[in-house]
Amino acid sequence: MTMTHPFDLAILGAGPSGSSLAITMARHGWRVVLLEKGKMPRDKVCGGFIGPANHELLEELGLHEPMRQAGFPILRNLLLSVPRDRSIEIPLEVPGKTTTAWGVWRREFDELLVKEARKAGVLVLERTTVSRIENGKINRLFCSEGSCAGGVIEAAVVVNASGIDRGQMKGPFHAMGLAAEFENANVPPSQVSVHYAPEGHCGIDPIGQGRVTVGYVADPVLFERGHKDPAEILALFRQQNGCLHRMLEGARQITPWKGTPIYLVRKFRFFQEGMFHVGDAVGNVNPVGGIGLTLAFQSSRLLAGLLKRGAAAELSPEAVARDYERLWRRELLGRLRMSRFLGKLSHKPFVAEVMMNIFQSFPGFLKSAFAQQHAFVYSDPNPRRLVPGPQERHPSL
Numbered sequence: 302m303t304m305t306h307p308f309d310l311a312i313l314g315a316g317p318s319g320s321s322l323a324i325t326m327a328r329h330g331w332r333v334v335l336l337e338k339g340k341m342p343r344d345k346v347c348g349g350f351i352g353p354a355n356h357e358l359l360e361e362l363g364l365h366e367p368m369r370q371a372g373f374p375i376l377r378n379l380l381l382s383v384p385r386d387r388s389i390e391i392p393l394e395v396p397g398k399t400t401t402a403w404g405v406w407r408r409e410f411d412e413l414l415v416k417e418a419r420k421a422g423v424l425v426l427e428r429t430t431v432s433r434i435e436n437g438k439i440n441r442l443f444c445s446e447g448s449c450a451g452g453v454i455e456a457a458v459v460v461n462a463s464g465i466d467r468g469q470m471k472g473p474f475h476a477m478g479l480a481a482e483f484e485n486a487n488v489p490p491s492q493v494s495v496h497y498a499p500e501g502h503c504g505i506d507p508i509g510q511g512r513v514t515v516g517y518v519a520d521p522v523l524f525e526r527g528h529k530d531p532a533e534i535l536a537l538f539r540q541q542n543g544c545l546h547r548m549l550e551g552a553r554q555i556t557p558w559k560g561t562p563i564y565l566v567r568k569f570r571f572f573q574e575g576m577f578h579v580g581d582a583v584g585n586v587n588p589v590g591g592i593g594l595t596l597a598f599q600s601s602r603l604l605a606g607l608l609k610r611g612a613a614a615e616l617s618p619e620a621v622a623r624d625y626e627r628l629w630r631r632e633l634l635g636r637l638r639m640s641r642f643l644g645k646l647s648h649k650p651f652v653a654e655v656m657m658n659i660f661q662s663f664p665g666f667l668k669s670a671f672a673q674q675h676a677f678v679y680s681d682p683n684p685r686r687l688v689p690g691p692q693e694r695h696p697s698l
């Protein structure tokens with residue numbers, strides 16, 4: 302099957318980066334196809350914390366109201382704790398800005414995004430795997446499985462939003478990420494918390510209707526010592542961190558554990574083999590900073606602005622890619638590196654203790670570190686509201 306019309310844009314992966322890009326470009330008049338290998342709703346190992354840097358973008362996408370209706374809570378405070386029962390709490394705010402941070406259940410949130418994409422006119426093909434791409438002025442995507450099996454999709458622009466590059470997931474992993482949903486946790490409904498243990502950290506994010514996501518990152522050394530059961534590792538962290546223990550006392554697990562090895566890819570990909578990359582497909586964060594979704598949303602927002610301009614000015618994809626890489630590095634690289642640095646430090650008990658001493662004596666230091674990580678990201682300084690014309694509908698990118 303060959304689709305009768307070429308699409309302006311084909312996106313691989315309907316996670317937050319792919320869906321948000323699809324919504325933006327479809328509303329701008331582009332014909333967009335979103336190809337997802339899974340079927341919504343699908344699970345994703347994630348704490349579900351959406352940082353305040355995304356407030357403006359979620360507003361642009363018109364998502365605040367559907368998120369409220371879905372019952373996702375607005376988060377207002379961040380609590381950090383270390384072993385020996387020491388903790389500190391700060392407000393989740395970026396000075397001088399009205400912001401909201403959210404707690405979401407990824408299973409429901411990603412489905413909500415896909416629904417919005419459909420409403421915006423995006424053709425969403427689930428259970429669709431692309432086996433090969435032929436690059437040219439019009440790219441040809443060959444589908445091997447699913448709803449489009451044996452089909453060829455033609456698109457002027459192709460974006461890879463398919464998450465972490467599986468090709469780079471070789472050799473020893475950096476850490477293991479696990480997540481499950483619980484109810485009846487002793488957690489204020491608007492407080493996100495991160496609890497350090499000697500060989501990992503555990504985040505608790507309220508996600509609405511009395512539920513929380515418990516997501517933790519465990520050092521490989523725990524697995525080498527024979528700890529294989531996710532519940533057993535959480536029990537160990539609870540023994541080591543009294544604050545975490547109290548929050549989960551009496552809580553009931555309502556979904557099974559889902560896990561993923563975390564590989565921190567070294568080589569970033571922006572534009573390769575005719576494809577732009579967004580979100581985790583560029584390079585992934587250490588989850589400790591809670592900025593993976595910010596990178597997903599903001600890289601897509603960055604690319605959307607550049608594609609619109611590129612199409613209007615008939616720029617080559619390479620020219621757009623140069624600007625995309627430059628702006629991505631300027632706006633997002635520092636945050637990604639900081640998350641990896643914090644990830645390394647946080648699993649060294651001595652360092653976590655020293656940092657807690659500093660934060661308790663100078664809370665302003667923690668507030669400004671948080672504000673830096675979650676500050677607003679580049680937004681198009683001169684957005685052009687283009688009326689989609691023939692040249693835009695089939696961009697000569």
Ligand SMILES: Cc1cc2nc3c(=O)[nH]c(=O)nc-3n(C[C@H](O)[C@H](O)[C@H](O)COP(=O)(O)OP(=O)(O)OC[C@H]3O[C@@H](n4cnc5c(N)ncnc54)[C@H](O)[C@@H]3O)c2cc1C
Nearest residue numbers: 314316317318338347348349350463464478580581593594
């Ligand atoms: C333990 C853990 C906790 C985390 N907690 C947080 C948190 O609280 N806050 C935060 O901001 N970040 C967090 N993150 C990071 C966050 O989950 C990711 O950064 C984010 O999901 C990246 O979004 P994405 O759209 O780029 O990719 P993904 O969400 O991975 O979506 C990719 C999509 O592409 C699909 N796909 C894959 N291959 C193909 C293919 N070949 N063809 C078609 N479709 C394909 C997949 O099925 C998936 O739907 C956490 C990560 C881990 C591991």
